[in-house]
Amino acid sequence: MSKLVTSVAVLQAVEDGILDLDADVKPLLPRIGEYGIISGFDDDSNSAQFTANSQPISLRMLLSHTSGHEYDWLNPLLGKWRASRNEEPWTGPTVEHKSVLPLVFEPGTSFAYGAGHDWAGKLLEVAANTTLEKFMHERIWIPLGIEDEISFHPETKEGMKARMAHLSSLNEKGEPPAVDAPTFDILFGGTDCLGGAGLFASQKGYQSLLSAVLRRDPKILKPESYTELFRPQLDEKCEQAFNDYVALSPAHTMFLGLGIPTTVRKTWCFAGMVAKQGQEGRFRPGTTLWAGVPCAVWFIDHEAGICGTAMCQILPPMHPAVVALHEKFQSAVFAEVSSKAK
Template sequence: MAHNIDKMYEEAVESGLLPGISLMAGDKNGNTVYSKSMGIASQKAGRDLPFTPSTVCALASMSKLMTSVAVLQCVEGGKLDLDSDVKPLLPDIGKYGIITGFDDEKGAAILEDNTTAITLRMLLSHTSGHEYDWFGDLLGKWRASRGEQLWTGPTVEDKSVLPLVFAPGTSFAYGAGHDWAGKLVELATGVTLDAFARERIWKPLGIEDDLSFFPKSREHMTDRIADISTLNEKGEPPAVDAATFDILFGGTDCLGGGGLFGSTEAYHTFISAVLRRDAQLLKPEAYEELFRPQLDEHQEEEFNKYLAKSPVHTAFLGMSIPLSIRRTWSFAGMVAKDGLPGRFKPGMTIWGGVPSTEWFIDHESGLCGTIVCQIIPPMHPPVMALHAKFQSELFSMIHTGN
């Protein structure tokens, strides 16, 4: 089975679909069941950088799970509350109300007041009404009407003080809830999210030298940072250096939803600890909250409709899982309510990040995996399909003993 995994990724590297990649998988006892890295981490002239388990990569939305753990640590310590209105701490959040349409003749958004409180639980569940402006047509028009660029600027506020796309708590949209949640951790603790995670998550696990929101300021990380590559406009290989692409779009804040950088080995150590419900990070009841589906019946229905809304939604959010598989959302990430024979058991939790990265925790099988590459277009379907096959091969290894 391991040979099959090696072969399919080696072929992807040879074809130029993936310049490089690192993969790790482990079981609930903390044992590594698969580890392989191949290819290169940069296509820039003069950078001879092999892709290894210690290569520092943009983890993008894989940051969200880390932020959720940090939030729950603050909740355990009484510094934050999941169900309180966040407005007193974040006065600008949702200040534009709810966008319900756009008047093309006037070049102006149609907005209505929001009277519903936004809570931390909503922010972590994507039910707060926030949607990324690059993901929603109405928000794109609103930005353009103001002469603004999508998701640009140094701070969370620059990127995410947006009109809501529905009344908080009434639907699902994928947005910057974890960026706001990271700000709440900073306000509650008086330190940056980077500093908090370093002390409360990374140091206890011995990975503090391999994860950061500011890798270029860490002397021991700078020479290990990978560069992102891009396929052509049709998504075809060979990949080339994405010289002008800034994954943070000018961000300088700790972006809890997508600003983390780190190595495959370090992130996998974290994932493995979460699978084992390591007491160094959270108490048992907090792990229950982390993994518990947070959507009510209506929100869940809206989420599944959202996944099928367009081919872009399906590719970007679907994690190469058939739409026939019913899904919900937890603070950790997407939850597959149904199993997929030969790939995962019911209740599997999974998420990824823009450069076609992925992590998963199959609770029932006792298996977790981390896949890190640095390729765009985002969540590129042929690459995500490889990751799905990786998961299936691991599932077979565990369940057949081969």
């Protein structure tokens, strides 16, 4: 659930004037989009076809998943391209190793879930001449008093490494009982600060962050930056592409739609997914939600004035049975607040 924190940090850099949401990022990230757009794959020659891309990629696109990037483990064409190069998806130590990928559409024209926040974090590091860890530590974690509860590198910190939770995994069919998976590397060799997938946090630390963002704590962002953080960023075409993407398969609906019915129209803001309509008994219109690979989910219901997160350490990602538990948790919190309001 690192993307929300990275979006906050990036907006701080925008406030500082060292980043621009709509400028071309290529001057600071020269390798981004270097392959152009993948258009097909010839199995006979084991080679991909590409078309050139002339459109700039902006920070706004990176934070909105409209830049043309898609995770290679989600896209069959990118999977074939990786295999043709004897490479595994999303492996290696740096953002460049993991995310210098062919684009899957012209920037700004569609939606695909990808490593935009990893690139955004790298952009901040270049512009601020620091690491994402140091920037967030000074600008977010210390002001909120959670500097001992969150880090990209908890294994290097005496107060954190003893509290690291192992992952557990269900069997290949997604059935219990869960078994310990202590050797599973959720970063797949990553050593960079991965703004899209690299943070480790305690429940206490992450909830403190959510609470600060819900109440728009001025220690973190200016009022106009909070407005930008939660403002839907997709135009009509990209919003439709997002909703089509979520409905692409049951796996997409669960992993990217968090099990929310496809009849609930969705869009995207810098913080995460926005439910444009409410879901009876669960949340009100405009609620923002997102998740992390080991079945962890957060939500901010702006209208009801509540936020919450339930953290798991279990694979496979966004398993339907675990997502159902998240829905029950969210509904229970919503019911409690609603009963008190009455």
